Amino acid sequence: xxxxxxxxxxxxxxxxxxxxxxxxxxxxLFITVSDLNLNxxxxxxxxxxxxxxxxxxxxxxxSRTEAIKNADIVVSMLPARFHIEVAKDCILLGKHMxxxxxxxxxxxxxxxxxxxKGLVLMNEIGVDxxxxxxxxxxxxxxxxxxxxKIILFESFTGGxxxxxxxxxxxxxxxxxxxxxxxxxxxxxxxxxxxxxTYKYIPYNRLFRRTEFLDIDNYGRFExxxxxxxxxxxxxxxxxxxxxxxxxxxxxxxxxxAWNIFVTLGMTDDSYTIDxxxxxxxxxxxxxxxxxxxxxxxxxxxRHALKIDQDDIVWDKLIxxxxxxxxxxxxxxxxxxxxxxxxxxxxxxxxxxNDKDMIVMYHKFGYEKDGKKYQIDANMVVLGEDQTYTAMAxxxxxxxxxxxLAILNKxxxxxxxxxPITKEVYEPILKELETFGVSFHEKEVPYLGYNPLNN
Amino acid sequence: xxxxxxxxxxxxxxxxxxxxxxxxxxxxLFITVSDLNLNxxxxxxxxxxxxxxxxxxxxxxxSRTEAIKNADIVVSMLPARFHIEVAKDCILLGKHMxxxxxxxxxxxxxxxxxxxKGLVLMNEIGVDxxxxxxxxxxxxxxxxxxxxKIILFESFTGGxxxxxxxxxxxxxxxxxxxxxxxxxxxxxxxxxxxxxTYKYIPYNRLFRRTEFLDIDNYGRFExxxxxxxxxxxxxxxxxxxxxxxxxxxxxxxxxxAWNIFVTLGMTDDSYTIDxxxxxxxxxxxxxxxxxxxxxxxxxxxRHALKIDQDDIVWDKLIxxxxxxxxxxxxxxxxxxxxxxxxxxxxxxxxxxNDKDMIVMYHKFGYEKDGKKYQIDANMVVLGEDQTYTAMAxxxxxxxxxxxLAILNKxxxxxxxxxPITKEVYEPILKELETFGVSFHEKEVPYLGYNPLNN
Numbered sequence: 081x082x083x084x085x086x087x088x089x090x091x092x093x094x095x096x097x098x099x100x101x102x103x104x105x106x107x108x109l110f111i112t113v114s115d116l117n118l119n120x121x122x123x124x125x126x127x128x129x130x131x132x133x134x135x136x137x138x139x140x141x142x143s144r145t146e147a148i149k150n151a152d153i154v155v156s157m158l159p160a161r162f163h164i165e166v167a168k169d170c171i172l173l174g175k176h177m178x179x180x181x182x183x184x185x186x187x188x189x190x191x192x193x194x195x196x197k198g199l200v201l202m203n204e205i206g207v208d209x210x211x212x213x214x215x216x217x218x219x220x221x222x223x224x225x226x227x228x229k230i231i232l233f234e235s236f237t238g239g240x241x242x243x244x245x246x247x248x249x250x251x252x253x254x255x256x257x258x259x260x261x262x263x264x265x266x267x268x269x270x271x272x273x274x275x276x277t278y279k280y281i282p283y284n285r286l287f288r289r290t291e292f293l294d295i296d297n298y299g300r301f302e303x304x305x306x307x308x309x310x311x312x313x314x315x316x317x318x319x320x321x322x323x324x325x326x327x328x329x330x331x332x333x334x335x336x337a338w339n340i341f342v343t344l345g346m347t348d349d350s351y352t353i354d355x356x357x358x359x360x361x362x363x364x365x366x367x368x369x370x371x372x373x374x375x376x377x378x379x380x381x382r383h384a385l386k387i388d389q390d391d392i393v394w395d396k397l398i399x400x401x402x403x404x405x406x407x408x409x410x411x412x413x414x415x416x417x418x419x420x421x422x423x424x425x426x427x428x429x430x431x432x433n434d435k436d437m438i439v440m441y442h443k444f445g446y447e448k449d450g451k452k453y454q455i456d457a458n459m460v461v462l463g464e465d466q467t468y469t470a471m472a473x474x475x476x477x478x479x480x481x482x483x484l485a486i487l488n489k490x491x492x493x494x495x496x497x498x499p500i501t502k503e504v505y506e507p508i509l510k511e512l513e514t515f516g517v518s519f520h521e522k523e524v525p526y527l528g529y530n531p532l533n534n
Numbered sequence: 535x536x537x538x539x540x541x542x543x544x545x546x547x548x549x550x551x552x553x554x555x556x557x558x559x560x561x562x563l564f565i566t567v568s569d570l571n572l573n574x575x576x577x578x579x580x581x582x583x584x585x586x587x588x589x590x591x592x593x594x595x596x597s598r599t600e601a602i603k604n605a606d607i608v609v610s611m612l613p614a615r616f617h618i619e620v621a622k623d624c625i626l627l628g629k630h631m632x633x634x635x636x637x638x639x640x641x642x643x644x645x646x647x648x649x650x651k652g653l654v655l656m657n658e659i660g661v662d663x664x665x666x667x668x669x670x671x672x673x674x675x676x677x678x679x680x681x682x683k684i685i686l687f688e689s690f691t692g693g694x695x696x697x698x699x700x701x702x703x704x705x706x707x708x709x710x711x712x713x714x715x716x717x718x719x720x721x722x723x724x725x726x727x728x729x730x731t732y733k734y735i736p737y738n739r740l741f742r743r744t745e746f747l748d749i750d751n752y753g754r755f756e757x758x759x760x761x762x763x764x765x766x767x768x769x770x771x772x773x774x775x776x777x778x779x780x781x782x783x784x785x786x787x788x789x790x791a792w793n794i795f796v797t798l799g800m801t802d803d804s805y806t807i808d809x810x811x812x813x814x815x816x817x818x819x820x821x822x823x824x825x826x827x828x829x830x831x832x833x834x835x836r837h838a839l840k841i842d843q844d845d846i847v848w849d850k851l852i853x854x855x856x857x858x859x860x861x862x863x864x865x866x867x868x869x870x871x872x873x874x875x876x877x878x879x880x881x882x883x884x885x886x887n888d889k890d891m892i893v894m895y896h897k898f899g900y901e902k903d904g905k906k907y908q909i910d911a912n913m914v915v916l917g918e919d920q921t922y923t924a925m926a927x928x929x930x931x932x933x934x935x936x937x938l939a940i941l942n943k944x945x946x947x948x949x950x951x952x953p954i955t956k957e958v959y960e961p962i963l964k965e966l967e968t969f970g971v972s973f974h975e976k977e978v979p980y981l982g983y984n985p986l987n988n
Contacts, residue, residue, distance in 0.1 A: 268804060268805065269799055269802055269804070269805060271805075274825040275825050275827075277817075277820075277821070277825070278807070278808070278821060279821060279822075279823075279824075279825065280799055280802075280807075280821055280822055280870070281799065281822075282738075282797075282798070282799030282802060282822075283738075284736075284737075284738035284796075284797060284799075285797065285798070285799065285822075285838075289824065342738075343736075343738060343739065344736070344739070345723055345734055345735065345736030345738075345739065348723055348734075348736060350722065350723070351722065351723060351725070353732070353734075354732070363731075366731075367731070367732060367733060367734055368733075368734055368735075368736075368739075369733075370733075370743065371728040371729050371731070371733065371983045372983075373729075373983070384739075384742075416734070529825045529826075529827070
């Protein structure tokens with residue numbers, strides 16, 4: 081039996097484990113799932129004979145190394161900051177490792193050791209990062225192999241609510257870490273390339289500089305820029321590209337309403353409010369508005385942001401019940417971002433029967449034989465329920481497939497890797513299609529941003 | 535002869551030295567002025583027999599300690615970050631010291647040593663901080679001594695151009711460090727107290743949440759909030775105050791126009807632009823606007839910020855020549871803030887005959903015998919020329935007066951001090967009046983922010 085240790089049995093472990101368990105007989109696998117919460121781990125494997133659940137505190141060195149020693153390969157589904165101790169043990173004990181997280185500088189530092197020992201440390205093989213890398217590189221490599229020269233690459237991903245569960249005015253619910261949604265876009269100016277020039281968007285303009293995207297059968301979406309559009313420029317071989325833009329997808333109208341919170345300062349996570357616990361939702365809003373003994377919080381907000389009486393953004397605010405003077409924040413010494421998250425969770429938490437949706441959209445512009453072309457590719461994955469969510473599928477399945485491929489010596493390049501080579505992306509994308517995770521490509525007229533250049 | 539060492543002969547040393555030299559015969563003073571630039575130091579003392587200029591690099595320990603050893607008291611007019619080595623030597627060598635800068639944590643750490651040795655380390659005795667402390671505490675103490683209870687304190691200072699030199703649309707020129715003007719308000723949300731509740735203003739709203747102030751004979755000003763309105767709350771004895779607000783004064787209309795730069799991201803000092811050197815002013819603006827092959831930078835800017843064709847802010851932009859496609863930035867790898875500063879210096883540098891102006895405005899609200907009262911006090915100081923500027927007078931004179939008062943044992947409380955006690959502020963404010971640095975007080979009906987409470 082080949083032994084797989086899966087550390088962490090959180091939200092995205094369901095599809096990962098189902099895949100591995102389903103293959104365990106034919107592939108001769110035994111899966112050990114470890115978690116601080118033994119019941120959570122047990123629940124995911126049921127009574128499967130090729131699996132067991134163990135209690136594991138990753139900060140307990142003895143039991144951690146013991147568990148890793150007994151495995152042939154280790155999958156870490158822990159939050160990103162906890163991978164590094166596991167990775168160091170893997171190097172020491174000669175085990176391959178797979179994660180869905182961004183490569184941290186500490187992880188990157190293990191590259192040489194991993195290569196020396198012939199170990200694969202595969203990272204960024206979930207959905208974003210992960211499926212975006214693989215699907216983008218597949219098309220980019222194909223265009224280049226056919227003699228095309230890439231001039232434009234844009235890539236967008238969104239974690240949203242499935243159309244059948246999309247029943248609020250924001251067309252949004254929390255399908256993943258709410259905190260990341262509230263603080264999205266903070267920490268620096270967004271920088272990207274458009275028709276050969278660098279463009280910059282400060283945080284306070286980020287949600288007003290959106291663009292539209294249409295997906296057949298799913299309608300229109302909007303995107304706002306990621307901070308790091310240029311992050312993979314060299315890795316993807318796009319050093320001479322004219323347009324390079326990466327962003328986050330939302331349903332149309334989300335960003336304009338969200339910008340109200342940004343503008344007022346309600347997403348700030350850098351300071352705490354002293355008596356936040358006893359504040360009402362209404363007090364919280366009022367802390368960002370001028371003082372007045374007469375005027376209502378509502379009118380002060382409308383006036384400050386020039387919101388007309390018939391503007392739909394107003395209904396979005398009302399839906400969140402933010403003007404409620406009775407509901408208390410109930411969080412001690414909380415930051416504005418933490419308080420806003422609390423308020424949003426009242427409205428944006430998934431109902432038991434709600435399903436999520438992952439959308440991804442790539443645009444590839446290229447030149448060949450003096451002509452310009454464009455390929456658009458998009459992916460929509462719907463969740464089945466609240467266990468086998470779209471997020472769990474798109475994160476967990478590629479992780480599981482990579483794990484098996486490494487065990488089967490189909491992925492062999494040692495070192496700290498991300499899934500951008502054909503040996504990795506080709507079989508995994510193909511297999512993902514059998515799980516309904518597939519891209520729809522179409523040739524469209526090259527648009528770019530400058531019709532004069534066409 | 536009592537020996538005074540003045541380290542640094544920059545902009546604000548002129549009035550300081552003139553005061554000390556004028557008193558040198560009657561007070562038996564000998565003044566040594568040191569600078570890295572010997573000529574600058576020499577120029578300020580002329581041929582005065584009671585003074586000499588020496589070359590001094592404050593980072594050269596040997597010559598620094600030698601110079602300090604020979605003095606009875608040391609005045610540091612260096613940039614704030616350079617005071618600490620001088621202060622440590624003063625403690626070691628048993629010398630008093632005076633600076634106009636904010637007390638740094640390192641400076642504060644010397645408090646106990648200074649007390650043990652009976653040394654006065656007087657700081658924050660320039661204009662802001664300095665004259666604001668003294669003039670505020672004088673009125674606050676008087677109100678309290680008369681049985682009043684302070685309920686409101688607001689304090690505003692501005693370094694502006696004198697009315698006779700006020701000839702641009704912004705009613706503004708750089709009279710002090712331009713960099714501080716460009717980055718003003720960054721680094722955190724402004725927090726203040728208004729009628730008993732905390733209010734918060736994020737940077738992107740700071741220049742839209744202004745208030746007006748009127749000064750007899752000088753017309754109307756506007757103020758935007760300082761980040762640190764609550765900084766001196768306890769020091770001033772205002773722990774139970776309902777309204778506490780500190781801000782910066784500008785002429786009306788400055789902030790609304792300035793907010794254009796803030797909103798677009800042009801004041802950002804946190805990243806550099808690669809090819810800034812060869813950018814035109816127009817390219818710089820365009821980097822913060824959407825790409826378009828057709829539309830003008832002007833129209834894109836008007837559209838992005840919804841600026842009507844007849845809005846005066848537009849004329850302010852035109853006056854700065856920011857749409858010029860020929861003028862090059864000429865700064866290597868500069869931040870947006872550095873580039874903006876360069877552009878502004880073309881327009882906002884003082885002409886040879888221009889004069890500056892310091893304005894200060896305090897509001898004191900108090901209760902006595904069940905009634906509410908308000909005292910407003912303001913100060914306007916005009917520069918004489920570009921040597922004896924309003925800034926040099928208001929910074930240098932109180933520093934000089936404190937220095938002499940320490941020598942004459944009129945200020946004796948040892949330790950790291952700021953000028954908030956009567957022994958310090960009373961004689962200095964009185965003497966400042968003889969130099970035209972005086973406050974005009976008037977009783978006004980209590981306004982506060984809540985007419986219902988009157």
